[in-house]
Amino acid sequence: MSRKVLLIEDEPNIAEAIRFLLTREGWQVETHGDGMDAVQVIQDAKPDLVILDVMLPGKNGMDILRDLRELEDMQNLPVLMLTARGQSRDREMAENAGVSRFMTKPFSNAEVLTAVRDLHAQASRL
């Protein structure tokens, strides 16, 4: 069974690093760099996991997550959020918006891999 992750990140270098990591883990990685149409892209791609940046052009990650959680079939989709702002207020906001895991940039690659594995395992159990 092929696992698909959708990476929404506008920094091409970061996106490339994550793609490298997850591809080696056996994930099928799709990337998208714009916030504006992100919700639609997620709906269309039907990924097993979403990695979401916060500071995105067009629409920020918090709003995308909020809108996503309003959709019926997106309640349980695991979303790993990455932010470079790293203020405690952001973590709160993200939790209220329904985030599955929240990580601050810069992250260690091991952390990201662990988080992706955990989230996938939780989602598979359901």
Add this chain to the structure above:
Amino acid sequence: MATLNVLILVCLGYVVLLFGVAFAADRMAAAGRGKWLRSPLIYTLSLSIYCTAWTFYGAVGNAARSGLEFVTIYLGPTLVMVSWWWGLRKLVRIGRSQRVTSIADLISSRYGKSNTLAVCVTILAVLGGTPYIALQLQSITLSFSIFAEADPSGLYREGSSVFWVAAGLAMFAILFGTRNLDANERHHGVVTAIALESVVKLFALLAVGIFVVWGVAGGIGPMMDRIDASEIGQWNVDAGRWTTFIFLSAAAFVCLPRMFQVMVVENDDEGHLRTAAWAFPLYLLLMSLFVVPIAVIGLDLMPEGSNPDLFVLTVPLSQGNDWLAMLSFIGGFSSATSMVIVTAMALSTMVSNHLVMPIWLNMQEGSGSVSGDVRNIVLLARRVSIAVIMALGYFYYSLSGGGTALASIGLVAFAGISQILPALVGGLFWRGATRTGALVGLSVGFVLWIYTLLLPGMGAAWMPETVLQNGPFGLGWLRPQALFGIEGIDPMVHTVMWSMSLNTIAFCVASLLSFPSPLERLQGAQFVNVFDHSAAPRGWTGSVAQSEDLMIMTQRILGAGPAQEFFQSEAEQQGGRSRLPEPTPGFLERLERELSGSVGAATAHAMIGQIVGGSSVSVEDLLAVADESAQMLEYSSQLEVKSAELSRTARQLREANTKLTQVSEQKDSFLSQVSHELRTPMTSIRAFSEIMRDTQGLSAEEQTRYAAIIHDEALRLTRLLDDLLDLSVLESGQVNLNMGDDSLRSVLDRAVSSALAGTDQQLSVRRSLISERIPLHTDLDRLGQVFINLISNAQKYCDAAEPVLTISAHDVGGQVVIDFTDNGSGIPPEAQSMVFEKFARVGVDKVGGAGLGLAICREIMQRLGGEISYLPGQGGAAFRISLPLAYRQAAQ
């Protein structure tokens, strides 16, 4: 022959009697007994102080010299009493309701409580009154001297006797005239004493008359024959002089301070006037009854050259009737003393109230508040005033030498005091009369009186003969006794005609031209409508005249604008026939409601009730209420100002707070931006360095690529830190400018080559090298930094297929203006205002920069004294840099 010593004894006895009567009357009044003290009879008799020694002795003298003309002096007051008693009643009513203390007070009160007017009237009264007092003293002296001639052995000294008489009269006036302060408390002692004196003088004159007719002439028949035979009996009437004298005596009867004192101030009951209206003319008739017989017999009996003014004394003496002569002397003495006492009292009230007290109060103002013991000060002022007035009379008598100069002074004084008449009568009957009018009229009359009558009468020392003959400075039409070239008139008639007519005209014209103050208008209404105001309440009805009062009152409370608006709208509702609405019940109700808003319901009702219905509230109370409300309004408007200030402060605080919050938010957002901009390259660096460390078997390509990414991101990080530091230095203002001289052209040359070095993109830069030959004196590196930033931006963001940047330079009015315009799609309008803000990156694509470049440019240009701005509507993105040339000159 009666000895002089007996006379002096009788005199002293008489004075003691007067003291006794006055004392007893005061005691009785104080004890609440003695209703007869307030009887119409006493009132009428007290009015008889009109008949002074001048009348007592002078009437006979006058008759002996000028025939029947003396009658005019009696006819004036008689006419007033008989035909104008309603006017007097008004005067008395006003005097009582306004608590008037003197004629000066009345005039001042009528014209808005003007002390200036009061001072004028007081001075006029003192000027007219002093010679009059001297005249009384002279009459006493003359009558004394008659007895002294008859008794050379006596102890009589003319000068000293006058002094003692004056001193005694002053004492009497002080003792009985200044016992209490309130004008509403009457001087029963004085009034009773002068009533007694009136009886004495009438009795004395009648006794002499009866003696002359029946004792000397031998009955009425022979007397009539003798009168027919003499010149006096001839009906020889000079119409001008008669009219003038009747008018004068009538005017003086109303205006003289002493008459005002007994008639108005001492009046207990308006009803007494009804009695006086017939009793006083009767008294005058009796006084004049025997004047002609005494004069005729005197002329017959007495030797040529004897003074006819003293016939009343000398005729009985010559017939050996010493006791009658003594009675006659006492009569004359009574006339003189009563006049002097009342005049001194009346004048002292005026002097102390209108001259001394204002000055004293003014002096007190400087030294804190007025002490509680004003009463004693006022009393002291009155007593001193009495003494001073008596002293003035005494000195006037001494200086004038007691000669014939005094003889006509009575009429002169009448003419002077009559100048008050227009202001008085106008004030009683004409609401349009104003303070200015009164002042102007009074001044005109006063000056004319002095110039045409008083000064010429005082002799050549005061009025040189040449002025009398040719006028001042040779101006013939200004001759004192022939003003405007009208000659040949009797001086007295001349003066009265001109002074009274010009006084009246000036009074009317000035009144019409000037505007009264609210207090004046209210007092005017109070005076003119005194009977309406004190009439029984009539409910809410009234006349248009009352509407005017209501208007004035409303203006004081609501302010002129709103009051006029209200009245106008009411008048329009009523059909708009007149400017003011009729005071209908509906209107009054609405007005009351309107006023209630400002002064409260009870006060509003009382106010309207006062004007329309007549209530017990006095105008003063009303004005006090109005002033209070004005103060309240002022206070509340002050509060409004305060509260406006407070809310302004609150708003400012709110604004400051908002600003602080904004600044704090900006700082937070800046920090979070900085954090983001730092963390992003660090994330890449960390991720790829971990990949390179942890991943086995990376291809050489991959290794090279990832190392390059790490390198780029590290450079990005360095640039960002450089920019942040640069911006922080610029913003803190601690930047050191490194000034240098070069041409714009070479600065641009360096900037272009630096910006385009090491890039693969082909941005063509178009320049106009000729126009760039502008010398600059500035920080060349900083300016270059700005240029590089702009060129790099064009290179990064210009989205045209063949990007072109045009740089043009002009020298515009002392400024270098350099425009950088590219041919891309430009910056969207909504973002244009943002481009110079920190981290304000426009557009989706990230091309290296952190968004601090333009913010730095703005700071640099500010430091260089220039400006950078975005030029909208130029096709592509266009920035304008302007730099003052003056900066160069200033720096040198």
